[in-house]
Amino acid sequence: MAKGKKEQWHSDQAADRGEPSYVWRDGQKRRFAMVKEAAEDRIKGIVLEDGCGVGSYLFRIADEASFAAGIEIEYDRVKIAMRNRNSDRISTANSCGENLPFASDTFDLILSHEVIEHVDDDRQCVEEMIRCLKPGGRLTLFCPNRGYPFETHGIYWKGTYHFGNKLFVNYLPRKLRDKLAPHVDIYTGKDLEKLFQGLPVKLIKKTIVFGAYDNIIQKTGGFGRMLRSFLQTLEKTPLKIFGLSHFWVIEKKR
Numbered sequence: 001m002a003k004g005k006k007e008q009w010h011s012d013q014a015a016d017r018g019e020p021s022y023v024w025r026d027g028q029k030r031r032f033a034m035v036k037e038a039a040e041d042r043i044k045g046i047v048l049e050d051g052c053g054v055g056s057y058l059f060r061i062a063d064e065a066s067f068a069a070g071i072e073i074e075y076d077r078v079k080i081a082m083r084n085r086n087s088d089r090i091s092t093a094n095s096c097g098e099n100l101p102f103a104s105d106t107f108d109l110i111l112s113h114e115v116i117e118h119v120d121d122d123r124q125c126v127e128e129m130i131r132c133l134k135p136g137g138r139l140t141l142f143c144p145n146r147g148y149p150f151e152t153h154g155i156y157w158k159g160t161y162h163f164g165n166k167l168f169v170n171y172l173p174r175k176l177r178d179k180l181a182p183h184v185d186i187y188t189g190k191d192l193e194k195l196f197q198g199l200p201v202k203l204i205k206k207t208i209v210f211g212a213y214d215n216i217i218q219k220t221g222g223f224g225r226m227l228r229s230f231l232q233t234l235e236k237t238p239l240k241i242f243g244l245s246h247f248w249v250i251e252k253k254r
């Protein structure tokens with residue numbers, strides 16, 4: 001049976017590239033608010049989204065920025081982003097994060113939203129983002145937390161990719177975990193520290209956040225909202241180590 005394009009991404013591209021944000025719901029609104037707060041007035045300048053998918057965050061950035069650029073490795077997603085763009089202050093490029101097509105010291109703000117876990121060389125990707133930041137510019141980074149009980153990117157089992165949340169995979173020894181999920185990295189706080197080691201940066205903020213669980217809320221209503229409220233309350237406690245994603249704010253030294 002022929003598959004539609006979104007289904008095709010679930011079967012093929014979802015493994016290597018993850019799923020872009022197709023819709024704008026509470027989870028996306030919350031994370032964008034976190035980015036704006038961390039950016040301060042930098043979001044009014046020249047902003048890059050490194051891994052812009054179909055443009056959901058990029059379009060909102062363009063509403064705030066003097067100019068918004070996005071790069072995306074999947075050409076089909078770039079075409080969708082440009083077809084749906086809502087501002088002349090947006091530009092997109094079909095490129096990879098390890099070799100950004102921009103001059104050094106270009107951007108006031110860079111957003112990397114659940115992207116570095118998918119690239120071939122996450123250290124080089126980080127180096128490129130820091131290179132392209134202006135001195136005093138900030139990188140806002142979301143990436144998956146190894147402490148979360150589910151591997152959200154699916155696994156390979158006996159040569160076949162199985163999409164969806166897989167319980168306790170990330171708690172396995174690293175070598176075994178990476179055999180089941182060779183297509184995606186996972187990070188502890190120490191892993192992230194190593195990524196930025198030796199670069200001309202200072203850490204502004206680091207925390208771990210739970211998701212918004214919009215899909216569960218859509219299916220269950222009140223139960224899902226209670227679950228979201230409870231889990232997000234844990235972000236203020238030591239139990240945030242079980243959260244879904246790291247959120248780091250990194251500033252390039254002047």
